[in-house]
Amino acid sequence: MIPAVVPCTDRALWDEQVDRFQGHPQQLWGWGETKAQHGWSVDRVLLDDGGTTIGCAQLLIRRLPFPFRALVYIPRGPVCSIEHTGAVLNSLADYAVSRHRGVALSIEPDWDRDSAYAGAVAEAGFRETSNTVLIPRTLILDLTRTDDELMAEMSKSTRANIRKAIRSEIEFRKIKNESELDQVLGIYHETAERAGFGIHEDQYYRDIFRNLGDSSPIIGAFDGEQLLAFTWLARSGSTAFELYGGVSAEGNKRRVNYGVKWAALQAMREDGCVRYDFNGLLNDGISDFKKQFAKHEDMLLGTWEKPLSPFYPAYSQAMPLARKGLQAARRTAKALAGRARTLLRAARGR
Known part of the structure; x- marks a missing residue:
């Protein structure tokens, strides 16, 4: 049975479900609320299988120029057990197309790279990408x-x-x-x-x-x-x-x-x-x-995307270039801000 995707608008219920599945704090309601105030749209959904919730995902949606329309991104999610991973990912991909017209569904799960989750993600049609937001190598x-x-x-x-x-x-x-x-x-x-x-x-x-x-x-x-x-x-x-x-x-x-x-x-x-x-x-x-x-390091699964549009190949080539441009702009802005603070301190010292 394909699980149904059910939007959730109840904060207490949402956070309860995230904790029930031992989910990551970036899947909590308050994190999504903050992202919604800074350039993203948020859609929180439960995955229902015959009346039983088998997973959840806080989707962040970024509108893109035509013809790409939108990127749908799940930071440190979705949240589900290993046996339901494939069904949950497939339902979320279908939903990302029908509800948000996404060019891709991008996920960065809180799952170990050497766990059984990796195979389930690949089998669901996702491919690993270097368009990373959250660094997978961690402690x-x-x-x-x-x-x-x-x-x-x-x-x-x-x-x-x-x-x-x-x-x-x-x-x-x-x-x-x-x-x-x-x-x-x-x-x-x-x-x-x-x-x-x-x-x-x-x-x-x-x-x-x-x-x-x-x-x-x-x-x-x-x-x-x-x-x-x-x-x-x-x-x-x-x-x-x-x-x-x-x-x-x-x-x-x-x-x-x-x-x-x-x-x-x-x-x-x-x-x-x-x-x-x-x-x-x-x-x-x-x-x-x-x-x-610590003496060890941990490696999480990394960033995986599922193409949802015929325009995905063009998007996958354009995204790294756009990100480099944005990073260069941020570096310039940071340098200007630093110079402004230096000048302000100098002016105050006079």
Whole structure:
């Protein structure tokens, strides 16, 4: 039997289903709400098989120029058990065509590359692509392990820095309000400028903080009222997923970024999560820092697309070029913004 695709408009029911299937926090209602405020449309659907829900998927829809019409994208989804994967994917592909006229259905599931899911995805007509949004190479920690077991996987210097932070007068706790969020964003701008990566406008982060609420905790390292470092997460019932992190120059000097990472692991375990995903590993300094917390790496399934239109071949060639152009524009905008901040600081110093 082909499962029926049933739209869901009830936030409580939706999040309940995501957690029931041990889904990823980027499938939660609040994450979709934020994306809907920043260029995407959102469609949340349940897969019904004879009155039983066998899966769910939060679809993000991006309108494209004619003749491509739309891209339908599922971040860290869909959510279903292995035995229903093929039926769920086929129903979602049909729905993406009939409801959204998509040129392709793109998925980046929270499934291991070497799991049985990989074969089911290929059998459903999907093909792997390099048009990646979420990095599949990552580090996932098992939070059911003890503190000693987790620390045994870390480098000696990492353990030492964590213990030093714990013994210090630094307070590690969750961010409480918008005023403290302002400090978070200030440190994030500082970190991005120092490390050379691009960021969104502040309103995007404020929308995440508001829309996800308790499902998007920020763990901060405080010296009195001054924030020195933070780790910002999204969490579902089972999985904690790092979104952003930052450390001030003073916090970096005192190495409190090690302590705040450890505090985040502890907090997510206390919240009931059993997996902690560091959200991507690249060949950069930030990834080198992440890799100090374990001796292993994890590889998720990656990005897979199912062609839904005769125009898909043209789309698959145009998409990488468009993305390179967008990245170049972002780099230019970032450089201009950095120069503007430098000039503003200089003007204030006069």
